[in-house]
Each structure stands twice: as C-alpha cells, then as structure tokens.
Amino acid sequence: MGLGNSHAELSPGDILEFPRNKYFSHYGVYYGERDGVAYVAHLTIRDSNSQFLIFGRALNSSVKLDPLHIMGKKYKVCNSLDNKHPPRDFYSQIKPEIDEAIGKSVTFDILFHNSEHQATLFRNGVKRSEQIEKVYARIVSTWREPFEKKTL
Numbered sequence: 001m002g003l004g005n006s007h008a009e010l011s012p013g014d015i016l017e018f019p020r021n022k023y024f025s026h027y028g029v030y031y032g033e034r035d036g037v038a039y040v041a042h043l044t045i046r047d048s049n050s051q052f053l054i055f056g057r058a059l060n061s062s063v064k065l066d067p068l069h070i071m072g073k074k075y076k077v078c079n080s081l082d083n084k085h086p087p088r089d090f091y092s093q094i095k096p097e098i099d100e101a102i103g104k105s106v107t108f109d110i111l112f113h114n115s116e117h118q119a120t121l122f123r124n125g126v127k128r129s130e131q132i133e134k135v136y137a138r139i140v141s142t143w144r145e146p147f148e149k150k151t152l
Contacts, residue, residue: 010077013090015119016040017078018071024131027078027119031065031098038068041098043118045108061108063101063118085124094122 010016012032017025028042045061068075079087088094107113116129 010038011090013087013094013123015078015080015123016068016071016075018075023135025116026071027114027116028066028071029094029098029119029122030068031095039065040068040071041065041102041122042071043106043108043113043115061106062103063098063106065098065102079123080130081120081124081126081128085120085126085128087123088125093125097122 010030012030014030016028016030018027019025026042026044028040031039031041033039041063043061044064106118111132113127114129114132116131117127120126120128
C-alpha cells in the first residue's frame with residue numbers, strides 16, 4: 001500500500017504524506033489500529049463550518065482521527081526530521097497529545113500551522129513544514145535581486 005518508497009509496515013507515530021497536487025501534500029500521524037482498522041490523526045478544516053479564509057487561514061479547524069483508507073490510497077512515510085529532531089515516544093507523548101487535541105478548535109494557517117506543522121509537532125516536538133520552506137526559498141531567491149538593486 002502507499003507510494004513506491006513507503007514502508008509496508010507502519011509504526012504508530014510515523015508521519016504519512018498524502019500528495020494532493022503538484023506542489024502540496026496533506027500530512028497526518030499514523031495512530032495505529034482499532035478493531036483491525038488503521039487510523040491517522042491529522043489537522044483538517046473538513047467538516048468545519050469555517051470557510052477557507054483569505055491568506056490561507058481557517059479559524060475553525062481541528063485534529064481528527066480518520067481511517068487510513070479514507071485519507072487516500074497513495075501515501076508515503078515521511079519521517080524526514082528524525083535525524084535533526086529525534087522522534088518522541090508514541091505511547092507516553094504523541095498519543096496523549098493527539099487524544100487531547102482531537103476535536104479542539106485550532107486555527108489552520110497554510111504558512112504557519114498546516115497539517116505538516118501539526119504532524120511534525122506531534123512526532124518530533126517541533127513545528128516544521130518542508131513544503132512551505134521550499135516555497136519560501138523560491139520567493140526569497142526571486143525577490144532578492146530586485147531588493148538588492150533597489151528596483152522595488
């Protein structure tokens with residue numbers, strides 16, 4: 001199951017990446033199985049009465065626990081921060097934090113608190129979004145020269 005480079009065996013606490021389009025993916029944390037059904041905890045605006053607001057913000061999003069097969073058939077394990085930020089223990093740290101967060105209102109912000117930020121916060125204890133960092137890198141390189149030449 002999953003994309004070509006995903007692991008067949010998932011471990012609770014693994015970050016799963018679900019590609020959505022050419023530029024962005026949705027992320028969640030593998031929660032484990034209940035009654036033989038695999039679950040993923042993820043930050044979503046789905047089912048909220050909040051509209052996706054201007055500047056990529058939704059005020060009423062939440063962490064949800066959904067069956068893996070509902071999240072998507074294409075996914076890969078993406079524990080890319082583990083070398084710099086060791087993963088925390090699933091049962092003593094990650095799971096209690098997920099259980100506490102489920103259903104609570106959270107502001108989703110595409111730049112500062114998206115599903116990848118939430119997943120890395122659960123697993124590694126730090127908010128990081130490599131997909132947003134790539135966008136920043138493109139913007140900075142595009143705008144650096146005009147600012148340095150003071151043409152803007």
